[in-house]
Amino acid sequence: MKICKLLGVLLLMQQLAAAQVKDTIPLQHGAHRIGNRTDADMQRWRALRFGQFIHWGVYAIPGGMWNGKVYNGAAEWIRSWKEMPHEAYDQLYKQFNPTKYNPVEWAQQARDMGAKYMIITTKHHDGFCLWPSKYSKYTIASTPYKKDIIGPMVEAYNKAGIDAYLYFSIIDWNHPDWRTSLKTAADSAAMGRFKIFVKNQLRELLERYPTVKGFWFDGTWDESWKNDGAFTDELEQYLQKLHPGLIIGSRLRADEKGARHFDSNNRLMGDYEQGWERKLPNTIADVHGNDWEGVMTVPENQWGYHQQWNGHVKSANEIIEMLVKSASLNGNFVLNFGPKPDGTFRTEEQELMRGIGRWMKVNGEAVYGTGYAGLDKQDWGYYTRKTGTDTVYMVVCNVPVNGNLRVKLPAGRSIGKAWMMEQPGVAVQPEVIGRDEYFIPVPSRVYTSPLVIGLKLEQRERGQGGFEKAKT
Numbered sequence: 001m002k003i004c005k006l007l008g009v010l011l012l013m014q015q016l017a018a019a020q021v022k023d024t025i026p027l028q029h030g031a032h033r034i035g036n037r038t039d040a041d042m043q044r045w046r047a048l049r050f051g052q053f054i055h056w057g058v059y060a061i062p063g064g065m066w067n068g069k070v071y072n073g074a075a076e077w078i079r080s081w082k083e084m085p086h087e088a089y090d091q092l093y094k095q096f097n098p099t100k101y102n103p104v105e106w107a108q109q110a111r112d113m114g115a116k117y118m119i120i121t122t123k124h125h126d127g128f129c130l131w132p133s134k135y136s137k138y139t140i141a142s143t144p145y146k147k148d149i150i151g152p153m154v155e156a157y158n159k160a161g162i163d164a165y166l167y168f169s170i171i172d173w174n175h176p177d178w179r180t181s182l183k184t185a186a187d188s189a190a191m192g193r194f195k196i197f198v199k200n201q202l203r204e205l206l207e208r209y210p211t212v213k214g215f216w217f218d219g220t221w222d223e224s225w226k227n228d229g230a231f232t233d234e235l236e237q238y239l240q241k242l243h244p245g246l247i248i249g250s251r252l253r254a255d256e257k258g259a260r261h262f263d264s265n266n267r268l269m270g271d272y273e274q275g276w277e278r279k280l281p282n283t284i285a286d287v288h289g290n291d292w293e294g295v296m297t298v299p300e301n302q303w304g305y306h307q308q309w310n311g312h313v314k315s316a317n318e319i320i321e322m323l324v325k326s327a328s329l330n331g332n333f334v335l336n337f338g339p340k341p342d343g344t345f346r347t348e349e350q351e352l353m354r355g356i357g358r359w360m361k362v363n364g365e366a367v368y369g370t371g372y373a374g375l376d377k378q379d380w381g382y383y384t385r386k387t388g389t390d391t392v393y394m395v396v397c398n399v400p401v402n403g404n405l406r407v408k409l410p411a412g413r414s415i416g417k418a419w420m421m422e423q424p425g426v427a428v429q430p431e432v433i434g435r436d437e438y439f440i441p442v443p444s445r446v447y448t449s450p451l452v453i454g455l456k457l458e459q460r461e462r463g464q465g466g467f468e469k470a471k472t
């Protein structure tokens, strides 16, 4: 009887799988995998949870201003502003001389903030290379500074225990062969040469900096790129063959129909969903089971250094909340910084890093190596769960006036132990208020940053679970 049941289930699974295959569009350059990568490199990436993004290039020199006028767009886009002559922008490299650049200090600062990986713009849309590429003259080697920026940075961050990733823009305003769309045979020929150039630069980066863990591609939305899914696919495979384990998000590729991030069958291309920019998902359903990463600016929309930050500037607590929210939804969170042209960080960014770092030092355990906890979200904040364990963290961003934090567990589970991260030795006594439901009482006081409570969940024993009257 049991065997019959098993065969029945197998048959049903087979039918479901067949139906799924039948529903799909045949694609040569769509997703090559269903589900997340499970190898050690990807597991490592997934556990890091917190990264630092750095946008640095010659755009830091004007810092969002030209001829006394303020550019309200993102500082690294200033070259595209009508007030900024291209010729003037393209000469800026002659002034790029970050004599105060100290990668060891940068790395220490990032480590103290709690970052476990970093992403550096090797080349942004302007085409300026922070490494002395042999395939371009528009590089750090032509500046008064002359020295490589990337090598010492990767080395210093790695020494500080931080993984390095390389941002690389496909858009290249400086390269004569780069095209947004292909209207003539000459355009196609130029773009063909440009793709060889891109491939050469990427190979060069991997050869020069062999400890890097992945590429962070950008500027892949133009027709000239997304209409050649075969090339993007071939390039991804080429890079991952050159550097086994290399992590590449969903921005690089398109399928043969021009679909980006998700192929025409709605399957994720690349190793994680890379579309969460200055926005985060709200529920676990929004991430469709995929690995993902969110990148965030400190002011509204500034990546490179801008002399005048306008509008809302995020506080350490807001950033911490975003970081925890990301971990609670199985994602990584990356916070961006835009260093000044001399190689130092603005005061606001330094203070922000210190503020986040103070919190992470006490509570980082609730972030690293954690993910979705499988519990009903409550208004007080977010749950995270140490992956593969029964340890759950409550990150409380809004402590209620009565100090009682409601926790609802799945049927049959109970709280074995509860403690506050700031005083791990002092137990907190959960109050049973209903079946599988508790109040966690916290001291009545002013909270100036999110409070974290650890919970060790257990299987409830039979007969256990008598509860006191509910407080409402």
Ligand code: FHN
Pocket (backbone or CB within 6 Å): 055, 074, 076, 077, 218, 219, 277, 295, 303
């Ligand atoms: O245009 C860029 C922008 O300058 C910045 O680099 C961000 C970072 O995610 N990416 C692009 C916009 O998607």
